[in-house]
Amino acid sequence: MSHVVAHTNIEVRYAETDQMGVVHHSNYIIWMEVGRTQLMKDLGFSYAEMEKSGILAPIIDVHVSYKKPLTYGEEATIQTWIEEYDGFKVVYGYVVLNKDGEIAVSGTTAHVCVKKETFRPVRLSKVFPDWHDAYERAKKKKDH
Template sequence: MKVSKTSVEVRYAETDQMGIVHHSNYIIWMELGRTQLIKDLGFSYAQMENSGILAPVLDVRVSYQKPLTYGEEAIIHTWIESYDGFKVVYGYEIHNQKGEVSVTGSTTHVCVKKETFKPVRLKKMFPEWHKAYEKAMKKQELQES
């Protein structure tokens, strides 16, 4: 399975009164991870949007394990959890610099036309993305066997 990694240093503004990362920031970091995975696969969210296609979030799931604090490094691991040609679920683990898991989660997306929000198949609109996602899923299935 293709796992993309990117990191961010926890900034003071991302922490709460207790000195730990506010829970909302992990969702932003998931977006950073998702964007990096797409780049690593050779594609660009910006190019998709410029062509009139958006990929809204349908579902977000987050489980908080261990807090991160100001000055620590957050390492975001992102992969394609599942893909059926229409809907994609990205999986995430956010680690601290010691390698301990701070957060696990997933986001679910579909592609839609910008003007109408009518769903479209990734295979039809972006056949190369479709092939890359299927290839990533086949590698994952082989590893799980």
């Protein structure tokens, strides 16, 4: 397995648009979550199960670049992958494509795993070794 990319389709709902008739910028963060959840499923894991075991993975950093507007009724495709992973922090990469395959939005979110009760960081490799191994295999390979 190498550089896994999840594909998720979303039809833009009216409630996701703003006064200008385009998708409100905040919705892309939600769509990134949808893409991230799909990537985890594609790799055989469930964030809901992670939470049930007492581990959370909060976002510690978000970067979003808006390129082209999307409007009500359009279909968007979210591509999601693991941009970086070091056993402790994971950075997911995203592009949201319009129906013509043009990039509407690109971005990243960075996460660390923490214990639910204390919010103290934990290594994914220690709490979920199978998840860690899958992320190591699926992450984007650096060009040398």
